[in-house]
């Protein structure tokens with residue numbers, strides 16, 4: 001946890017046809033820290049996430065995870081190294097209960113699909129229940145996950161990602177669509193995953209209050225380029241960042 005860089009993005013560019021979504025982007029994610037990624041709509045945040053987790057090839061640049069070049073690896077290969085992401089829209093199976101959703105999320109990192117029926121079943125089930133307790137969903141663990149509120153589904157998805165014991169978790173707008181009264185509880189869980197479980201976080205967030213409250217370091221994109229980076233205080237008060245957000249609305 002001593003300033004080691006877990007993710008190193010260097011000079012990454014990515015276009016979709018004529019649209020330059022990321023241009024010469026560089027950023028570092030430090031081990032044990034919470035790093036924020038902000039920027040107006042369409043500034044290229046999700047594109048960068050997708051590049052890091054191997055969802056699509058990049059046009060130029062380098063992406064390293066623990067010193068290893070990963071930009072040519074596939075999603076599963078990267079996930080197995082301990083780098084996982086969540087999505088703006090939740091990806092759960094609404095007809096399955098919470099525990100079963102947790103159990104089917106394991107293959108990303110740990111086991112083959114059928115291991116959950118084998119000797120590891122009990123340990124995995126205990127872990128699932130423990131993590132559901134951690135995110136405050138223990139009493140709902142046998143309910144179909146489709147019956148949960150949107151905010152609770154996001155907590156479930158967060159717990160599902162934790163089942164894989166990631167080293168780094170990339171969170172895409174974890175508080176989007178969540179009732180403001182539940183946001184503080186979610187921030188608290190994210191921070192505890194960082195401090196108690198030692199999971200490094202890279203978080204896309206539109207809610208400035210949330211990111212300023214959580215992040216050790218913040219990067220701001222605008223029009224596919226890196227506009228500003230530094231401590232939350234520095235970025236929040238950077239006139240270029242203020243102008244980019246004002247200009248976007």
Ligand SMILES: Nc1ncnc2c1ncn2[C@@H]1O[C@H](COP(=O)(O)OP(=O)(O)OP(=O)(O)O)[C@@H](O)[C@H]1O
Nearest residue numbers: 016019020021039040041042043044045046047048
């Ligand atoms: N699959 C795609 N095909 C074509 N253009 C795309 C695609 N995905 C993103 N773009 C474009 O790339 C640019 C960056 O989009 P991206 O989704 O990365 O931004 P963002 O900062 O995540 O936005 P938001 O905050 O709205 O989620 C936008 O102009 C967008 O329209």
